[in-house]
Amino acid sequence: MSEVTARVLPRTAWHAAEVVEVRRETPTAARIVLDVAGWPGNLPGQHLDVRLTAPDGYTATRSYSIASSGDGSQVVLAVARVPDGEVSPFLIDELRAGDRLEVHGPLGAYFVWHAPVDGGSGRPVQLIAGGSGVVPLFAIAQAHIDAADATPFRLLYSVRTPDDVFFAEELEAAAKGPVPFVADYVYTRRAPAGADEPVGRITRERVAAATFGPESEPLVYVCGATGFVEQVATWLVDLGHDPRAIRTERYGGT
Amino acid sequence: MQHFDGNLLAGALSDLLAFDATTARARCNGCGNVGEIATTMVFRSAAGTVARCPACGQVLLTIVQTGDRTFVNFTGTGAIEIPAR
Numbered sequence: 001m002s003e004v005t006a007r008v009l010p011r012t013a014w015h016a017a018e019v020v021e022v023r024r025e026t027p028t029a030a031r032i033v034l035d036v037a038g039w040p041g042n043l044p045g046q047h048l049d050v051r052l053t054a055p056d057g058y059t060a061t062r063s064y065s066i067a068s069s070g071d072g073s074q075v076v077l078a079v080a081r082v083p084d085g086e087v088s089p090f091l092i093d094e095l096r097a098g099d100r101l102e103v104h105g106p107l108g109a110y111f112v113w114h115a116p117v118d119g120g121s122g123r124p125v126q127l128i129a130g131g132s133g134v135v136p137l138f139a140i141a142q143a144h145i146d147a148a149d150a151t152p153f154r155l156l157y158s159v160r161t162p163d164d165v166f167f168a169e170e171l172e173a174a175a176k177g178p179v180p181f182v183a184d185y186v187y188t189r190r191a192p193a194g195a196d197e198p199v200g201r202i203t204r205e206r207v208a209a210a211t212f213g214p215e216s217e218p219l220v221y222v223c224g225a226t227g228f229v230e231q232v233a234t235w236l237v238d239l240g241h242d243p244r245a246i247r248t249e250r251y252g253g254t
Numbered sequence: 255m256q257h258f259d260g261n262l263l264a265g266a267l268s269d270l271l272a273f274d275a276t277t278a279r280a281r282c283n284g285c286g287n288v289g290e291i292a293t294t295m296v297f298r299s300a301a302g303t304v305a306r307c308p309a310c311g312q313v314l315l316t317i318v319q320t321g322d323r324t325f326v327n328f329t330g331t332g333a334i335e336i337p338a339r
Contacts, residue, residue, distance in 0.1 A: 012268040049265040063262055107264035109274040110292035226257055248293070250259045 012107060014051075015039055019099040020074065022092075026164045029080040029132060030092040036073050036103060044069035044143035045112035045136045045221070048077075048105030052087060062087045065136035065223070065249075066106065067167070069143045075103075078166050080132035082253070111221065111249045113140040121150035123219050126212045128232055129157045130202075130224020131164075133251060137223055138167045145179050152218075155183045156210050158202045158228065161190040184210040202228075204235045214240035219247070226250040260294035260305055266317050267291075270326060273336065281332035284312030288335075291315075 017034040025031040042048075046069070051061045068076035082088045095101075116122040125144070127137040134157055144153050159165050165185070174181045186202045187195065197206070212218040220236060222229050229250045237243050260276055267275040276292040287309035294305040294314055302318035307330070318325045328334070 012265075012274070047261070047264070061265075063265065104265050104269075107268060107274070108261050108292070109264075109277045110290055111261055226259075229259075248259060249261045250257070252256045252258045 012105060013038070014102055014104045017075070017101045017103045019095055019097050019101065021097055022095050025078050025166055026080075028164070029078055029166065030095075031067075032077045032079060032091060032095065034075045034077065034101065034103065036075050039073045039075060040106070041071040042066055042069055042075070042106035043109075043112040043114070044139040046106040046108045046139075047111075047136065048075070048103045048107055050087065050091070051102040051104065052090065053102070060086045061104075063107070063251075065139070067135050067139050067142075069139050070146070078132065078135045078138075111136060111223070111247050113143065113219070113221070115143055115147035116149045116151060119147065119149045121152070124152040124212050124216050125154075126218040126220045127153070127155040127157075128207070128211065128220065128222045128224075129155065129159075130228035130232075131159060132166065133222075133224030133228070133249070134159075134166050135223075136249065137221055138170070140221060141174060141181060142170065145174050145177065145181065148179050150180065152212070152216075153179075153181045154210075154212055154218075155181070156186065156202075156207065157183060158186040158188060158224070160188050162187070162192045186210075202232070204238070207232060207235050208239055214242070217242070217245065219245055221247050221249075223249040224251070225253040255297055255299075257306075258296040258298065260290065260292040260296055262296050262298070263291060263294075263303070263305060263317070266303065266319075266324075270324060275334075275336075277337050279335040280314060280328075281334075282307040282310060282312055282314060283330045283332050285310035 015036045017036040020033040047065045053059045064077050067078050079091045129137045175183045191199045229248050264276045281288045297304045305315045312330045314330045316327045
């Protein structure tokens with residue numbers, strides 16, 4: 001049995017990663033597939049640090065959530081462009097298959113989900129994403145789809161426009177598939193034609209209407225920009241959720 | 255200054271300690287709040303990393319990396335409860 005399936009946290013280390021593929025995820029983000037020598041596998045929700053070293057020895061390190069989970073040496077990232085950023089424009093515009101990166105991970109034991117071992121139903125899971133904060137939540141959702149367990153799952157995803165949705169095909173397939181999974185979208189700039197809900201920022205009312213209520217005692221994972229996460233977490237507590245059942249990950253930004 | 259949270263400390267702390275400290279629960283010496291290190295408010299600058307109590311803002315720990323050494327100061331932290339592994 002591998003370390004991951006044994007539910008033991010994989011050991012963390014620096015690894016040499018080779019870029020397998022870089023492709024456009026959205027107009028402002030890239031999906032990057034890495035093959036990481038010695039990678040011990042990772043749990044859904046974990047992240048890694050990427051370190052770039054310039055010819056003059058200058059280094060820059062950034063944390064990225066991992067969009068994949070499980071055993072094996074392949075790791076999928078989805079990186080959003082930070083305008084004027086030091087690392088993300090390089091990863092999106094310059095990185096090519098065959099390039100090498102240093103990665104440190106898998107990291108983080110807090111913002112993770114464990115599928116029920118027997119395929120049964122665990123505690124309901126509510127995922128709430130702001131923008132590229134969907135990446136670790138997608139890893140959790142995909143782990144649930146792959147495990148085909150009976151846990152009730154919902155995703156509420158705040159995103160600028162339909163073109164900005166990460167993992168759009170995978171999320172659509174998951175919502176249509178046999179494993180319990182419902183996805184709702186809040187479009188902050190432009191909605192698809194025929195959408196019922198108004199365009200605009202996420203509201204407390206929308207959170208209340210499109211998520212599992214506190215009576216079903218869900219585990220809630222919230223990831224996004226710091227302001228988004230703190231606002232949503234405050235609403236969830238106001239709505240009656242147990243603060244200990246709300247796990248948050250803030251990536252800074254606006 | 256924008257802030258992050260303690261999930262971001264996983265890399266630095268796992269380099270220094272023998273386990274992932276982000277699920278360890280730390281007591282704030284300022285207000286007594288007890289919470290996972292992952293839930294702290296984290297501020298980063300070129301000078302270093304500061305984790306503050308999410309309840310009262312007291313500095314719980316600082317990490318300063320120089321060329322070849324790292325200084326970790328659990329300055330505002332009382333007992334740290336480490337989960338079984």
